[in-house]
């Protein structure tokens with residue numbers, strides 16, 4: 244997952260360069276080091292599994308909110324502190340197809356949900372339509388009503404600008420244009436000290452480099468997989484309250500130093516783009532699955548701390564970091580709104596919080612964008 248980290252650094256010795264490469268690819272961000280692994284405990288959520296209509300969690304059980312139909316197709320659980328944001332919509336028709344696109348905003352860093360249906364009279368065409376964004380085919384799955392999929396408006400995509408959507412169907416290709424807005428991602432100039440990122444003497448200890456390498460290899464393996472679409476028409480907020488402590492794709496600067504004897508020797512600081520969103524959470528606060536999926540990582544990692552990654556299929560993943568307790572196991576199927584863990588400050592964290600990430604096709608996106616998408620079964 245090359246796009247996991249974008250990072251630039253000034254001068255390096257060769258050793259530093261190698262270590263930084265490790266950090267760049269494997270890393271996901273922020274803050275302390277409590278390297279001790281919590282044993283995952285299996286616990287199913289109190290959310291009713293078969294529920295299809297608006298349901299509330301049992302009284303007293305932690306919950307992201309009540310599932311409600313904010314759109315005709317989707318049930319969304321949101322805490323009172325996060326009001327539903329209706330998506331922007333674009334429709335293209337032609338060549339026997341109707342293509343609907345939805346996004347919280349058609350702007351940098353947002354996921355786009357796509358539905359494709361055959362127009363009346365063209366149902367008989369044998370082949371599935373192929374729709375691409377800027378020349379890259381979008382992974383879609385077929386349902387009784389048509390096809391659905393998701394693609395990324397990368398934080399780095401040139402914007403504001405018109406982008407090309409191409410649809411090939413019945414042997415013909417038609418092009419459409421989608422206008423993508425620029426997002427003003429914040430830039431923080433205060434240099435942050437985060438032990439697991441800043442103290443190079445700690446990171447370069449053989450035990451730690453070996454652990455970082457093992458974590459890196461696991462992530463490479465897991466995030467390269469393209470599995471079956473497990474999304475449903477339910478999405479949920481990852482916490483029971485909304486307060487952002489560090490926004491998505493913020494540019495942040497980290498102190499870097501070495502310890503020589505008892506002396507702290509400064510190294511050039513390093514900047515990263517924050518590839519997720521940090522939410523306020525005290526130790527032990529509940530963390531919920533944002534969508535239906537399979538846990539493909541549920542273990543302690545160097546930077547991520549107590550780390551859960553959910554695979555939603557088609558290259559869509561949500562990631563939850565720095566947890567003090569993991570409540571689901573690798574391989575476990577979860578539904579949107581299921582309790583999956585408890586917040587902490589493990590890994591590279593400078594205080595308890597939830598770092599939540601959304602990746603679509605290896606591209607980091609604002610995870611809140613998922614909550615506006617009218618996903619249909």
Ligand SMILES: [Zn+2]
Pocket residue numbers: 272273489517519520521597598599
């Ligand atoms: Zn973070």
